[in-house]
Amino acid sequence: MDFLDIVSSILLLAGVFFGLSGAVGLFRFPDFFTRIHAASVTDSIAAILIIGGLLLQTSFDLNTAKLVFILLFLLVTSPTASHALAKSARHGGLLTLAESSPQDKQESAK
Amino acid sequence: MSFILDYYNYWIVVFLMMAGFYIVISANNLVKKIVGLNIFQTSVFMLYISMGKVTGGTAPIVAEGVTQYSNPLPHVLILTAIVVGVATTAVGLALVVRIKRAYGTVEENEFDNKDDVI
Amino acid sequence: MAEFIDLVLLAMLAMLALTALRIIFLKDLFAVVMLFGIYSFLSALIFLNLDAVDVAFTEASVGAGISTVLMLVTLAMTGRKEKQSTHSSLLPLFVVLVTGAALIYGTLDMPPFGHPDNPVHQHVAPRYIEESPKEVGxxxxxxxxxxxxxxxxxxxxxxxxxxxxxxxxxxxxxxxxxxxxxxxxxxxxxxxxxxxxxxxxxxxxxxxxxxxxxxxxxxxxxxxxxxxxxxxxxxxxxxxxxxxxxxxxxxxxxxxxxxxxxxxxxxxxxxxxxxxxxxxxxxxxxxxxxxxxxxxxxxxxxxxxxxxxxxxxxxxxxxxxxxxxxxx
Amino acid sequence: MLEQHLAALPIILPLIAAPIALILGRSVLSWGFATLVSGLAFLLSWQLLSAALSEGVISYAVGGWAPPWGIELRVDAANAFVLLAVTAISTLVLVYSKHSIEKEVKATNHTLFYTAHLLCLAGLSGILITGDAFNLFVFLEISSLATYTLVSLASDRRCLTAAFRYLVMGTIGATFILIGVGLLYMKTGTLNMLDLAERIDLYDSSRTINTGLAFIMVGVSIKLALFPLHMWLPPAYTHAPSAVSAFLASTATKVAVYVMIRFIFTVFGIDHVFVDMGMGIILMVLAVVAIFKCSYMATVQSNVKTVLAYSSVAQIGYMILGLSLVSVSGLMASMIHIFNHALMKGALFMAVGAVFYRVGSVEIKDFAGLGRKMPLTMAAFTIAGLSIIGVPLTVGFVSKWYLVSAALEQDQWLVAAFVLVGSLFAVMYIGRVIEAAYFQKLPESRSSEDIKEVSWLMLVPMWVLVIANIYFGIDTSLTTEAANSASEWLFQTNNMLENKVMEGEVLEGHAIEEKAQEVSS
Amino acid sequence: MTDILAAACIAILVVMAIALARAFKAPTVYDRVLGVNMFGTKTVLFIAASGFLMGRPDFLDIAIVYALINFIGMVAVLRFFEYTSPIE
Structure with a gap:
């Protein structure tokens, strides 16, 4: 387990930790907009860390290029997708928890 | 126990086939019928691929230091079958669009009396 | 290592079966198409795990990509809600059970999953694996x-x-x-x-x-x-x-x-x-x-x-x- | 150069012609081109039949790879005979369709109609000639997709639901065949049909192979509309354009019957299918029920095309009946009926298409008084109708004669009686139409319109078929000789497979032709 | 090192299962789309990790296709929402 392996396993574990936290957030948050926040924020961090960890495994060859390309692609597309989804939800009339009137707070919180 | 381990793959594939087949027969909406058809075909592809797998073997692309390869022939057959499946889906969906425009509905029980679809 | 792959394969097949079950009972067609997208992605992932790399490639791009997009466009024109079907679902269930029983009966004599000496790898495949790099290059x-x-x-x-x-x-x-x-x-x-x-x-x-x-x-x-x-x-x-x-x-x-x-x-x-x-x-x-x-x-x-x-x-x-x- | 590639050309020609027909663009050009290509395919298949009759089996390894590894095309007397019928009907229907589709298909879709027709022809000839089980599935999909397109081209909106039902059931049938071939491949490791036959005999009692056989049989019987699985056929043939109904009724289901014959005789072997699995009884019962129920359904229909569609399902019942007798003469009766039924049903559907071209609808009451107004068309309909009934001097009589003699040979009196009662039903549903045409007056509302004979471009193919109906009814030498050698050859290959296993030594499927490498497992 | 990668693969599989559960149970339509989107991005990471675990890292092309198809699926869904009334 030389130095590179240790660093990459730390990165991997951190990435996995953020991924799991995002997933738990996705599952437990009461309202759509909080869920999308949880999903997309942790998504990008988990991607960076995990792919960073994998990058250290490769010996600077075609795989490295592919991994960097995937990382760039993910970093560009997944925030865009989340933004577009949130905008479309907003446009579609979905109310956030605070806006939805208090008495049906229980209903939207179930 | 090893008997189960050897065959669980095939049993799950059979279950998926029957799920897809059930959707095709019982779906009332034509689009859902096409989804069922796709699920049925995809699970048949899984039957082909799982018969070609060799435990410990890797993908049939020559790489140095690898002796055991999985069987490439089922992969070729399934490459063909996937594209055939998509072609049938495209024609089926085009028919659904035309049926919607001609009949005004794609729900099977709403077609007038005799020209209903199974 | 090998049993790890079996474990992952089993987990994914279980997820796949759950998705298929969920699709059967869903009435909202948009959700059906979304879950079908997941179904194709998952089956492409399983193909990847079964060493079928080209097939995973094709299934992901053709199965999950084109089919889902076409279904969404069709749904945009045909409406979202599936009506309750009038005729009973007993006959379809019976037909499906009979076919399923026939298939299970068929699997009893099947060569076990993954054994290298299955007949599939005996007759025609060895030539493809050994000679094709030399003959076709x-x-x-x-x-x-x-x-x-x-x-x-x-x-x-x-x-x-x-x-x-x-x-x-x-x-x-x-x-x-x-x-x-x-x-x-x-x-x-x-x-x-x-x-x-x-x-x-x-x-x-x-x-x-x-x-x-x-x-x-x-x-x-x-x-x-x-x-x-x-x-x-x-x-x-x-x-x-x-x-x-x-x-x-x-x-x-x-x-x-x-x-x-x-x-x-x-x-x-x-x-x-x-x-x-x-x-x-x-x-x-x-x-x-x-x-x-x-x-x-x-x-x-x-x-x-x-x-x-x-x-x-x-x-x-x-x-x-x-x-x-x-x-x- | 030609003889060497004779086996591959009938498939490649229409396959290449289809994209060219699309590029040609204008419908007149693509019609002429398609008819030319179909005529060429007919000549090639004629030469192929004579070559097959003389040389027995023609094997063509596509791509230069030896059969079990590459794909092989195997032509023998049986499939060359059916190919001859398919290409002949295709050429005549193409000549017929020039005017016929003007009234039924949108002008913008004419080029697509001819392209789809060529694709269907390529698919059907591919199914007949290929010697590889998976290649059969691919060509089956080509012909099916082209058929769904052709059926959905009509102007009547019900053709869409008919095409959708046909698509769903056809895809289920094709997927069943795919499952069956997969199960066989899993046990034997090969896809070449001859090789498959060799290795199947080793595992005679294996449950996987029996399930594979069952799935292939169910899949093929969906494709050939055997009795319980025929629901897709009547609406499809009724609401399809008349030229399409004529082409499909004469060829598509017959090719599926040939596929069943091929799987039973050259891949599984008779005693595996009929003795171990007891398929003979099932097929015979289904055939008899098909003959009775569908002939009855034909007599109660109001739309003449539905009458003919149900009569097609009944005639397929006759073919399966001949097949289920498991004797050389029974198989010969089936092969002859495949050829004869193509002639009969093609002429009938063309005549009905001509009536639709003039009158605009094909209910029985629209046929009233057409005997005088459209003499040639109705005469053609009458002669072809008599041929369906089985009146002597027509083709129908020949096939019924061989069917009954095959049944009596095994003294199955009941089966022979069923065949004759079946043609009684035929008398009823053909009689209703002829009675309307000749013995009823033209309704006043219609006498004003100019209901006159259709153009010669539609009449000539119709009458070519009618004359063929009569010619092959009298001089039965060509059809019986070809059908006889076909069934002889099929039984011979079947016995060759069986006794080869009995002698205990197992030869590599193609060792006869090449040097034997190693004796397989 | 391989057991770290194996742990990572299993963890990502768990995250995918949770995203799948969200796609199943989703009260509103957008939750379902969010579940599918999250499932897609997680499969990309899973393929990358399992590719390295199994010693065949040259299969990353499939991860790229996954990311691409996932994004195009999302855009198609958004176009779909424009046509139909999103809130049922």
Whole structure:
């Protein structure tokens, strides 16, 4: 387990930790907009860390290029997708928890 | 126990086939019928691929230091079958669009009396 | 290591079975199509785990990509809610149980999963694995079997794709865009415009990489054609059909589809002219291995052109119908 | 150069012609081109039949790879005979369709119609000639997709639901065949049909192979519309354009019958299918029920095309009946009926298409008084109708004669009686139409319109079929000789497979032709 | 090192399962789309990690295709929402 392996396993574990936290957030948050926040924020961090960890495994060859390309692609597309989804939800009339009137707070919180 | 381990793959594939087949027969909406058809075909592809797998073997692309390869022939057959499946889906969906425009509905029980679809 | 793969495989198959069950009982068609997208992604992942790399590639791009997009466009025109079916679900259940029982009965004598000495790996496969790198000269055995040993199958398949576009065109027909039509497309999403404009060249570059990398790694004509079509579909989705028609017109696509099939068949005719059998690439050049290389590259190109033209033309036919039903 | 590639050309020609027909663009050009190509295919298949009759089996390894590894085309007397019928009907229907589709298919779709027709022809000839089980599935999909397109081209909106039902059931049938071939491949490791036959005999009692056989049989019987699985056929043939109904009724289901014959005789072997699995009884019962129920359904229909569609399902019942007798003469009766039924049903559907061209609808009451107004068409309908009934001097009589003699040979009196009662039903449903045409007056509302004979471009193919109906009814030498050698050859290959296993030594499927490498497991 | 990668693969599989559960149970339509989107991005990471675990890292092309198809699926869904009334 030389130095590179240790660093990459730390990165991997951190990435996995953020991924799991995002997933738990996705599952437990009461309202759509909080869920999308949880999903997309942790998504990008988990991607960076995990792919960073994998990058250290490769010996600077075609795989490295592919991994960097995937990382760039993910970093560009997944925030865009989340933004577009949130905008479309907003446009579609979905109310956030605070806006939805208090008495049906229980209903939207179930 | 090893008997189960050897065959669980095939049993799950059979279950998926029957799920897809059930959707095709019982779906009332034509689009859902096409989804069922796709699920049925995809699970048949899984039957082909799982018969070609060799435990410990890797993908049939020559790489140095690898002796055991999985069987490439089922992969070729399934490459063909996937594209055939998509072609049938495209024609089926085009028919659904035309049926919607001609009949005004794609729900099977709403077609007038005799020209209903199974 | 091996039991780890079995564990992962089992988990994914379980997820797949859950998705299929969920789809059976869902009435909201949009959710059905979304779960079908997941179903295709998951099955492509399982193919990857079963060492079927090319098949995972094709299933992901063709199964999850094109089918889901077409279903969404169809749903936009046919409505979202499935009505309760009147006739009872007893007969379908009975038919399904009988077929399922027959299949389970069939699995009792099946050779066990994954054993290297199964009959499947005995008779025909060893030659593909041992000799194809020497006879055909390609590291990717799947491409050499697909294009050379069973080239006639692939020609048949390209013709299947061609007959799909004939069917869709005869049913829907591509509506010419009159300039006065409203500029549809996602005008309001400035972010998507910018991102799409930057991504599309990358995707087309990746499609060409897949097309010509098919001999050495996973990839080939089908996958490349679909990815290139996906790039143009993204362009049409974000910037609207009128602009997409201006870039690649439907008329040109029909010619391209026909040209792809003819390119493939002309390789076969040329090898007949040179004295070999139909689609016999050894005749194409002095040295048989070089002949195989030429043959495979050309027919993969023919397949890529046909699949690209067909998939894009089908999307145009569906898209212009959606616009028409939306406009009037 | 031609003889060497004779086996591959009937498939490649229409396959290449289809994209060219699309590029040609204008419908007149693509019509002429398609008819030319179909005529060429007919000549090639004629030469192929004579070559097959003289040489026995023609094997063509596509791509230059030896059979079990590459794909092989195997042509023998049986499939060359059916190919001859398919290409002949295709050429005549193409000549017929020039005017016929003007009234039924949108002008913009004419080029697509001819392209789809060529694709269907390529698919059907591919199914007949290929020697590889998976290649059969691919060509089956080509012909099916082209058929769904052709059926959905009509102007009547019900053709869409008919095409959708046909698509769903056809895809289920094709997927069943795919499952069956997969199960066989899993046990034997090969896809070449001859090789498959060799290795199947080793595992005679294996449950996987029996399930594979069952799935292939169910899949093929969906494709050939055997009785319980025939629901897709009547609406499809009724609401399809008349030229399409004529082409499909005469060829598509017959090719599926040939596929069943091929799987039973050259892949599984008779005693595996009929003795171990007891398929003979099932097929015979289904055939008899098909003959009775569908002939009855034909007599109660109001639309003449539905009458003919149900009569097609009944005639397929006759073919399966001949097949289920498991004797050389029974198989010969089936093969002859495949050829004869193509002639009969093609002429009938063309005549009905001519009536639709003039009158605009094909209910029985629209046939009233047409005997005088459209004499040639109705005469053609009458002669072809008599041929369906089985009146002597027509083709129908020949096939019924061989069917009954095959049944009596095994003294199955009941089966022979069923065949004769079946043709009684035929008298009823053909009689109703002829009675309307000749013995009813033209309704006043219609006498004003100019109901006159259709153009010669539609009449000539109709009458070519009618004359063929009569010629092959009298001089039965060509059909019986070809059918006889076909069934002889099929039984011979079947016995060759069986006794080869009995002698204990197992030869590599193609060792006869090549040097024997190693004796397989 | 391999057991770290194996742990990462299993963890990503768990995250995918949770995303799948969200796609199943989703009260509103957008939650379902969010579940599908999250499932897609997580499969990309899973393929990358399992590719390295199994010693065949040259299969990253499939991860790229996954990311691409996932994004195009999302755009198609958004175009779909424009046509139909999103809130049922």
């Amino acid at each position: 390609l590291p990717n055995m799947v491409t050499s079997v697909l294009a050379s040993y069973r080239g006639f199958d692939t020609l048949g398949e390209t013709v299947v794709v061609f007959s799909a576009v004939i069917g869709v065109l005869s049913l829907l027909g591509v509506r010419r865009k009159k300039k006065k039509d409203l500029e549809s497309g996602l005008e309001t999403h400035r972010v998507l415009h910018v991102v799409a404009k930057n991504i599309i060249p990358l995707v087309i570059l990746f499609a060409l990489y897949v097309q010509f990398h098919g001999d050495f790694g996973p990839g080939g004509g089908f996958q490349a054609g679909v990815i290139a079509a996906a790039a143009f579909i993204l362009y049409a989705l974000v910037l609207g059909l009128p602009k997409a028609f201006a870039v690649v017109g439907p008329r040109f696509l029909q010619w391209m589809a026909a040209a792809g099939v003819l390119l493939y068949a002309s390789v076969g005719l040329y090898s007949m002219y040179k004295g070999g059998q139909f689609l016999d690439y050894n005749q194409l050049a002095a040295d048989p291995i070089a002949g195989q290389h030429y043959g495979i590259i050309i027919i993969e190109l023919g397949v890529g052109i046909t699949v690209f033209a067909v998939m894009l033309n089908i999307f145009y036919a569906f898209g212009s119908q959606a616009e028409r039903s939306n406009v009037q």
